[in-house]
Amino acid sequence: MSADSAGVIHNIGYRSYQGERLGRPQIVRALCWYSLRSAFGFGRGAKAKIVPVLTFVVMCVPAVVSAVVIALSSNHARPVSYDTYLSALRILVLIVFMAAQAPDLVSRDLRSHTLPLYFARPIKRIDYPAAKLAAFIIALLVMIEIPLLILYLGTVTQLHSGSQVWHETKALIPGLLVGLAWAVLLAGLALLFASFSGRRAYATGAVAIFFFLTLTLSRVLIQIGQQGGGGQGLAKTAGLISPFTVLDGVRQWLGGTSPGIVPAPGGEGVLYGLMFVVFLVVGVGGLIARYRRVGVA
Amino acid sequence: MTPDGRAAKVDTVTNAQQPVIAAGKLTKRYQGSVLALDELTVAIPAGVTALVGANGAGKSTLIKILLGLLPATSGTATVLGYDCATDGSAIRTHTGYMPEHDCLPSDISATEFVTHLGRMSGLPATAAKERAADSLRHVGLYEERYRSMGTYSTGMKQRVKLAQALVGDPRLLLLDEPTNGLDPAGRSAMLDLITRIGSEFGISILVASHLLGEIEQICDHLVALDGGRLLRADTISAITRSSEFLLIEVDEGSELLAAELDRRGLAPVGYQRGLLVQLADDADHDTVRDVLADLALPVNRLEQRRHRLEELFSDVGSEAVAYEAKGAADVRG
Numbered sequence: 001m002s003a004d005s006a007g008v009i010h011n012i013g014y015r016s017y018q019g020e021r022l023g024r025p026q027i028v029r030a031l032c033w034y035s036l037r038s039a040f041g042f043g044r045g046a047k048a049k050i051v052p053v054l055t056f057v058v059m060c061v062p063a064v065v066s067a068v069v070i071a072l073s074s075n076h077a078r079p080v081s082y083d084t085y086l087s088a089l090r091i092l093v094l095i096v097f098m099a100a101q102a103p104d105l106v107s108r109d110l111r112s113h114t115l116p117l118y119f120a121r122p123i124k125r126i127d128y129p130a131a132k133l134a135a136f137i138i139a140l141l142v143m144i145e146i147p148l149l150i151l152y153l154g155t156v157t158q159l160h161s162g163s164q165v166w167h168e169t170k171a172l173i174p175g176l177l178v179g180l181a182w183a184v185l186l187a188g189l190a191l192l193f194a195s196f197s198g199r200r201a202y203a204t205g206a207v208a209i210f211f212f213l214t215l216t217l218s219r220v221l222i223q224i225g226q227q228g229g230g231g232q233g234l235a236k237t238a239g240l241i242s243p244f245t246v247l248d249g250v251r252q253w254l255g256g257t258s259p260g261i262v263p264a265p266g267g268e269g270v271l272y273g274l275m276f277v278v279f280l281v282v283g284v285g286g287l288i289a290r291y292r293r294v295g296v297a
Numbered sequence: 298m299t300p301d302g303r304a305a306k307v308d309t310v311t312n313a314q315q316p317v318i319a320a321g322k323l324t325k326r327y328q329g330s331v332l333a334l335d336e337l338t339v340a341i342p343a344g345v346t347a348l349v350g351a352n353g354a355g356k357s358t359l360i361k362i363l364l365g366l367l368p369a370t371s372g373t374a375t376v377l378g379y380d381c382a383t384d385g386s387a388i389r390t391h392t393g394y395m396p397e398h399d400c401l402p403s404d405i406s407a408t409e410f411v412t413h414l415g416r417m418s419g420l421p422a423t424a425a426k427e428r429a430a431d432s433l434r435h436v437g438l439y440e441e442r443y444r445s446m447g448t449y450s451t452g453m454k455q456r457v458k459l460a461q462a463l464v465g466d467p468r469l470l471l472l473d474e475p476t477n478g479l480d481p482a483g484r485s486a487m488l489d490l491i492t493r494i495g496s497e498f499g500i501s502i503l504v505a506s507h508l509l510g511e512i513e514q515i516c517d518h519l520v521a522l523d524g525g526r527l528l529r530a531d532t533i534s535a536i537t538r539s540s541e542f543l544l545i546e547v548d549e550g551s552e553l554l555a556a557e558l559d560r561r562g563l564a565p566v567g568y569q570r571g572l573l574v575q576l577a578d579d580a581d582h583d584t585v586r587d588v589l590a591d592l593a594l595p596v597n598r599l600e601q602r603r604h605r606l607e608e609l610f611s612d613v614g615s616e617a618v619a620y621e622a623k624g625a626a627d628v629r630g
Contacts, residue, residue: 017420027418119366121465
């Protein structure tokens with residue numbers, strides 16, 4: 001620190017830290033922000049950004065195209081609804097995003113045995129999964145809601161009266177809420193499956209297989225039910241298998257009118273609501289239990 | 298911090314007599330009734346302390362309890378004046394921990410990793426960056442700290458592990474087998490580093506190791522565990538004082554020498570190509586000199602050696618047993 005020792009750069013002595021120390025909430029927030037960045041490959045090499053950036057672009061393309069179509073068409077009608085937003089595409093893209101990026105948040109720390117370093121710091125056990133969960137929910141919100149906002153902005157710029165803008169905004173809000181439900185439910189399940197293995201390939205496989213398998217099974221059964229194989233009852237309850245169909249069932253149960261990937265559940269809507277809670281508890285509770293068990297040092 | 302917390306902190310700093318780590322009848326029984334710590338009572342003062350014992354002696358269990366990560370079955374433990382059972386968070390704010398095993402992700406740089414863990418220690422963003430750079434420089438990582446850690450040698454990885462323990466400006470470091478996997482040059486560099494942190498940085502250090510031989514060179518105190526019990530806790534000088542040996546090698550007349558030394562009560566044992574005698578005090582030096590002069594033997598080597606502490610503990614701390622067992626083994630070999 002003194003001038004005469006400046007000649008030797010590497011020997012300026014040890015400096016102790018007198019500044020402020022942040023508390024547990026701020027540390028958790030810092031971990032959440034760090035995890036959110038890694039969900040999109042920031043702070044990693046260029047290769048880590050390929051999948052998140054590509055999936056994000058694919059999610060946004062329909063919104064941008066729609067905005068252009070709206071601008072060019074004579075009646076300025078929006079071709080895509082906010083609350084379903086091309087379900088098939090959205091589901092596919094989100095599964096790819098979750099399978100690729102959820103392991104980045106949880107699996108790599110397991111693989112490199114970094115967890116003891118976190119637990120040896122002034123946070124509690126539950127803070128780690130909580131921060132990861134919050135980060136992945138935000139990441140999924142970015143993936144889901146930003147295309148909706150692009151679509152909204154593309155539409156309202158073509159509108160001329162305040163009442164039309166208000167009407168458009170009223171249509172957007174349920175879409176955003178559906179997106180929030182998707183993000184919360186999917187984030188917990190994706191992180192839980194990704195945290196099963198420290199091996200990235202296995203973690204990715206677990207996430208992809210869980211979401212694809214349940215979705216395929218659910219859709220096949222719905223189709224059989226609709227063709228009269230098991231009656232309307234089968235078609236209505238087959239949607240309880242997959243998180244995606246459950247989300248769509250809940251949307252329709254709560255008053256969503258756009259046609260979705262499951263038939264309107266009607267009286268069985270409560271079951272969809274119940275199943276939503278089950279998936280939520282399994283995802284979030286399972287994740288917390290997972291990190292309660294994990295060994296330290 | 299609460300006013301109480303601050304008061305406790307001041308106490309530990311001003312009162313040098315107060316132990317950095319204290320355990321009272323500390324017991325840890327794992328499920329399945331494995332007894333990892335058995336009524337361990339020990340007080341560790343400021344400075345560099347070795348925590349030695351074979352694998353399974355309870356070293357890692359003790360460290361986990363001290364960090365407040367594992368509840369003790371019974372007994373008490375305090376670190377820096379904080380109670381391990383209730384103030385784990387405060388302990389972890391002021392304690393750096395270097396685990397035994399590999400714990401570094403391979404795809405990010407040391408700078409980024411240590412900065413992140415600095416933030417996890419509660420440093421604001423700018424301070425974390427500065428202290429990460431400082432810590433990495435202190436452990437001797439320069440340009441390579443911007444490279445991803447997957448490309449690092451074992452020695453460099455150990456340095457990063459030490460740097461991440463230092464980044465939060467701890468008052469105590471818990472190092473678990475810091476020389477694991479290092480070559481001799483790497484070992485001595487790591488030991489020098491630990492010595493420097495202890496003396497120049499003024500940070501108290503507890504070093505867990507099963508290699509007594511190397512750890513004794515750098516420590517002020519030693520705590521030896523065996524099967525979860527305290528075997529011995531003392532200053533290094535007190536322990537080594539009773540373990541000085543003289544190796545005598547003569548070109549011829551070795552048997553004659555052995556007989557004469559034996560007659561004068563020095564109980565020599567064969568060691569390598571010479572004889573090993575334990576020195577209790579200065580008079581024993583004179584005895585050896587006199588015997589060699591009286592017998593007029595051609596002396597080849599006369600070497601004072603500190604018997605490796607390891608051997609002192611190889612048989613429940615019985616120095617004589619270890620010493621004789623070693624000698625007997627060498628004679629047979």
